[in-house]
Amino acid sequence: MAKYLFNRSLQMFFVFFIFLTSSYLLFNAMPGNAFQSLLLNPNLPPDAYEKTLALYGLDKPLLERLQLYIVNFFKGDFGYSYIYFPKSPVELIAERLPRTLMLFSIVNIFAFYTGFLVGKILAWRRGSKSETWITITSVFSYTVFYPWFALLMLYFFGLKLGWLPIGKFLYPEKWYDAPFDSDVIFVNMIWFTVIVTIIQFIAYVLTRNIESISIRRNIRFSSFILILIGSYFYWGTGEALVRRPYAADIAYHMILPVFTVTLLAFAGTALLTRTTMMEVLKEDYILTARAKGLSQKRIRDRHAARTALLPVVTSFIFTIVTIIDGSVLTEQIFSWPGMGQLILQAVLREDIPVAMATFSFLGIFALVAHFLADISYAYLDPRIRIKSQG
Amino acid sequence: MSNSEKEARKKIRRTAINKNWTLFKQSRLGIVGLGIVLFFAFLAILQPILFLSGVWNEAVYDPVVGYEPERVNLLVVECPQQYPTEKYAEPNDCPARGEVNKVLVFDPSVSVGDYYETSLQPAPPSSKHILGTDSLGRDIFSQLMEGSQVAFLLGLLSATVGVALSTVLGSIAAFFGGRVDAYLMRQSDLVLMLPFLPLLFIISAFVELKVWHLAVVLGILGGLGGSVITIKSAALQVKVKPFVDSARITGGSRMGILFSHILPNVAPLALLFMVFSVTGAIASESVLSFLGLLNIDMSWGLMIYLSQTDGYIFSGLKYWWLILPAGLSVTFLAGGFYLVGRGLDEVFNPRLRER
C-alpha cells in the first residue's frame, strides 16, 4: 500500500511538471501579449511599451523565463497579475474561488442527489410507459442547448416575471455600507454548508448499527430537524445575525443559476444510475433478496442502488473536477464573477501569471480527484480492496 | 483462409446482424432515436437535392449567401415613450407586424403615417420560406439543413477519431499492464487536467477552427481523456477470460491476440462510446459557435449566435423562428444519437433486455 502511494505520488508529480511546462509554453506561444492594448493609445510616451515589457520581465528569452517561472513556482512565488496589478494570482483565486465553489457545490449536490433518485426509480419501473417517457425527457434535458436554455430562464424568470435577479451575485445598493467584504460572507456560507453536511453524515454513520428500521429512520429525520432548528438559531444571533441579510442576498441571487444548472445536470447522473441499476437488477442476489421477502423499497435501495452507487460516485468525483471548467459558461451568462470568469479573462487577455496559477490549481485538483476516485472505488467495492492496484 | 471458410464467416455475420437488428427493434428508445437521426440525415441530404434538381433557386435559398429580395410596404409609426397606450400594451409591441419605427428609417422624406417600402428581415415563416428568414434575408430552413450536414460530419468524424484512439489505447493499457499502463493513465490524467473551454479559446487563437479542424481536435481531446480509463477496465475483464490464456499458450503473438481477441470484444462498448461521443460533439460545437470561436460558415450554433448578436434573443416569442428551430435541432439530434446508443446497449448487453 505504501509502495503504491509512493509510486503514484511520484507519477503525479512528474505529470504535473510536464503540465506546468507545456502550459507555460502554450500561453507564451499565443500571439500578442497582455500589454498590446497600450499601443493603441496615441499619447503613449516613446518606449513606454518596451519599458513596461521589461518591467514584467517579458523581454527575456522564452527558455529563461520558463526556468525562472518554474523555480519561482516551487518556491511559492506566483508572480503578480498583469491585469489586476498589484494583486497576486493567489489573492485573486482566494477572492473568486469561494463564489464558484458555493454555487457549484450546491448545484452538484442537488443534481447528484436528484439524479440518483430519478435513476433509481427509472430502473425500477423498467418497461412501463412512464419509464420510457421520463427517460426521453431526461435525455433531452441532458442535451438541451445550454446557453439558449439559460438565457431563456433568465428572460422568463428575471425579465418577464421579475421574480429573480438577472445575474450578478448581489445587489450593489444593499452592500454600500456593509461592514464586510463579500468574500467573508461567502466563506462563512461555505463553512456553514460544510458543517451541516458533516453533522448529517455523522448522524447517518452513528445510526448504522441500530437494528430496527423505523427507529433508524426516525433518528435520522430528527437529526435533520435539529439541524434546521440549529441553523435558525445560528443565523439569529451574534455575528451571524449581522451577516444574515447579506448572506440572504447572495442566496437569493443563487436561486436561478442553481435551479437552471441542476435541471440540466441531474439527467446525466439519472441516466447513468438507471443503466447501472438495470444491470444490477439481473443479478442473482437480487432474486435472493426477493425470496427473503424483503420489501421492494428495501431491495431497490439497499441492494440494487448500493451497488449502482459505485460508478455514480466515480462520475460524481470527475464532475467535481470539471466544476470550474463548466462554470465558465454559466458565469458568463449569469454574470457571476467566479473562477470560470477569471480563467477566461486570463486566457483571453494573456495574463500569464494568473492563467498559469489557475491552470495549475485545476491541474492539481484533477490529479487529486482522480486519485481519490480510485481510492473510493476500492472502498466501496470490498472486492477491489484485496487486489493490488495496477 | 479457404473460400468455404470465408463463406461461412460471411453467413455467420449476416445472421448475427439480422439478430441484432431484431433485438434493436425491440427497444422503444432505440427506435425513437433512430427515427430522429434518420430524419435529420434526410434533411442533410435534402438540401443538395433541392438545389441540384432546380426546385430551389440557389440565389435565394443558399444558407450563407442567399437573399430574399421580397419587398413589403410597412407603415411608419412613432413609438411612444409611455406605455401602455391605446394601441400598444408594452414597449415590445411597438412596432407591430407590418410597421416600422420612424427612428430606423433613414430616408428624411418619409414621415409618420406614410408607407415605406423595404425588404423585411428577418421575415416570419411564409409559404415561400417555411421557417422564415434571418436578419440577412437567408432562408432558415436551408440553414437548418446545412447545419444538419455540419452536425453529422462533425459528430461522426470526431466520434470516430476519439473512439479509435481510446479503444486502442485502453486495450493496450489493459493488455500490457505495468509501465505502459501507468504511462497511459498519467497521459489521460494530463488531458483531464486541462479545462475544456479555456483550452479551446487558446487553440482558436492559433488556428482558424473550421469543421474538420474542430472535429479532429474534439476527437483527440475526447479520445485521450477519461474514456481510455473506461475502455481499459472493459478490456481488463476480457483479458482475464480463459480464451485469452489459451490463445497465448497456443503461441499467439501479443499483438495478434490484441487485435483478434480483445479488440472485437471491446468493440460493442466502443461503438456505444462512439454514439455518445457524437452527442457530446454536437453539443460542444453549438456552444463554441455560440461563443463566436469558430470559423464555420453555417451551423446551428452559429444560427443562435447570430440571433444573439443581432439582439433578438430577448425579444421573446416575436422572432421565435430565429432561435427555436436551431436550438431544438441541437437537442433533438444529440438526444437522438443518445437514444440510439441506449438501444444498442440493449443489443450488446443481454442483461438490459426485457425478455
Next chain:
Amino acid sequence: MQENILEVNNLNMHYETISGEVAAVKDITFHVKKGESFGLVGESGCGKTSVAMSLVQLQADNAKISSGSIKLDGQELIGLSENELRSVRWDGISIVFQGAMNAWNPVIKIGEQIREAIREHYPNNTKLQNIEKIKELFEMVGLDESIIDRFPHELSGGMKQRAVIALALSCNPKLVIADEPTTALDVVIQDQILNEIKKVQDLLGLSLIYISHDIAVIAEMTERMAVMYAGRIVESGPTKDIFANPKHSYTRALLESTPSVVGDKVKLNSLDGEPPSLIDSIEGCSFAPRCPNKTISCNSSLKSELVEVSPEHFVDVCNAESLNT
C-alpha cells in the same frame, strides 16, 4: 391439522419469449407431507427450477402461471398480492438457490444479509437476539461464527453454500426447497453438505423439497420423489419403490445410466437424442421420440395421465397396456 405441508395441483406455467410461448411446466400435480423430504429429478431444462420458482412465486417477469393451485399448509399461494406473498416468503417457504455463490450481495457482510431477512419477519428482535440466532444456525451447518462479519468473496464455495442453507433456515420456515444445492461443489464437500442437510432436517423436523439431476443424491436424500421430463411429471411415488421398480421408460433409462459403486462393472446405457423443444405443444407422450420401448400407440392423441400402479406410485402413460414390460 393438515397432513400435507404442500399441495400442488395441475400447475401450468409458460414463458413468453420473442419466438413464442414456451410451456415450461405442464399439468404438474404432487404433494409433500409434513416432515418428509421430497425429491424432484430430471434433466437440465426439464422444468424443475421453473416449478421451484413458481412455488415461491418468484418466476421471471416473462413467466406466467396460466392455471393450477399451490397450497402451502392449506393457504393458496396463487393470486396473493405481493405484500401477502412477502410475508409468506422465507417465513413459510424458503429456497436454497442453484448456484448459491451468486446469492450473496458482494458488498454487504454475510451476517447483515441474514439479519435483514430475520428483521423482515421478526421486526421486534434486538440485534443481539438476531446474532444469537445466527450463531445457532451456523453451528447447525458447521460454520464458525467469525463468518458473520465476513464478505462473501472471502468464503470458499462450500462455506458459501452452508451459509445459504443457514440463511434459508433463518426464519424457521415450514418448507425448504433445495435447488441443486451441491452441483457446483466437489464430492467431498457435497457429501458433507448433504449430511448437514439431513441432520438439520431431523433436528428441526423440516419438510424439504430436493431438486437435482443427480439421481444418486435423490436416492440418498428423499423419501418420496417425482421424475420430470419436458415439463411433465412422468413418474412419482416412494423413492425406494421407484428405484426397485421403475415403470416409466425414462425413469428406467435414468437409472441405467448411473454408474454403481458396488457390483460388477456394467456397460452403461445412455439415451440418444435430446429433450423436445418446449415451444411446440406436444401431443401424447412427450418421451415417445426417444423411448426404447415405443409401441405404435405411443404417439396417439390420447391425453397422458397419471395412473396408480402400486400404492402411491403413479406413472404417466397414454396407453395402460404398454405397461406390461
